[in-house]
Amino acid sequence: MDSSLEPKVEIDLLKLDNQLCFPLYAASRMLTKAYQPFLLALDLTYPQYLVFMLLWEHEQLTxxxxxxxxxxxxxxxxxxxxxxxxKQWVSRRRDPDDERSVIIGLTPAGQALQTQACRVPEQLLEKLDMSPTEISALRTQLTHLLAQLT
Incomplete structure (x- = not known):
């Protein structure tokens, strides 16, 4: 076997354009950035928005x-x-059945943000030039990838 080919293969493996991680990393950063103007209007950071989406769905979680x-x-x-x-959006209290556990619940102010936040996904979809089918397919692929990595 020609050993002159081996370094070429190793170099190809290390090219940024050949990586899966970089486009995912860059897309994640850019997508989070795309949310910023919509969330800024609500005085929310992206991680706070994620917490709210779960609490609006479940009302309270540990x-x-x-x-x-x-x-x-x-x-x-x-x-x-x-x-x-x-900011009085959530309450934090110890679980009476397990003092080690902290329960996070929505306050009325946190619940009120839900009405305003309903527009955020619509605004983001308007910004993306993708069909609902494309978005659904991409979400399915990414969910599968996450499952493989966890």
Whole structure:
């Protein structure tokens, strides 16, 4: 076997254009950036928006449940939730059945944001030049990829 081909293969494997990770990383950053003007109007950060979407769906969750669903550790989530509590959007209380567990619930102000936030997905879809079918297919592929990695 010609050893002069081996370095070429290794170099090709290390080209940025040949990586799966980079377009996912860049797309994630750009998509999060695309949300910014819509969330800024609501005084929300993207991670806060993610927390709200879960709470609007479930009304209350433990910090552990939020972390599992958002794939965030408590060290990242706790300061975020404290800021949301300071803005009076959520309440944090110890679970009476398990003092180690903290339950996060919506306040009336947090519930009221839901009406305003309903427009955010529509605004983002208007910004993307993709059909609902394309978006659904991409979400399915990414969900499958996430399942493979976890």
């Amino acid at each position: 910090v552990k449940e939020l972390g599992e669903k958002l794939m965030l550790d408590s060290g990242t989530l706790t300061p975020l939730l404290k800021r949301m509590e300071q």
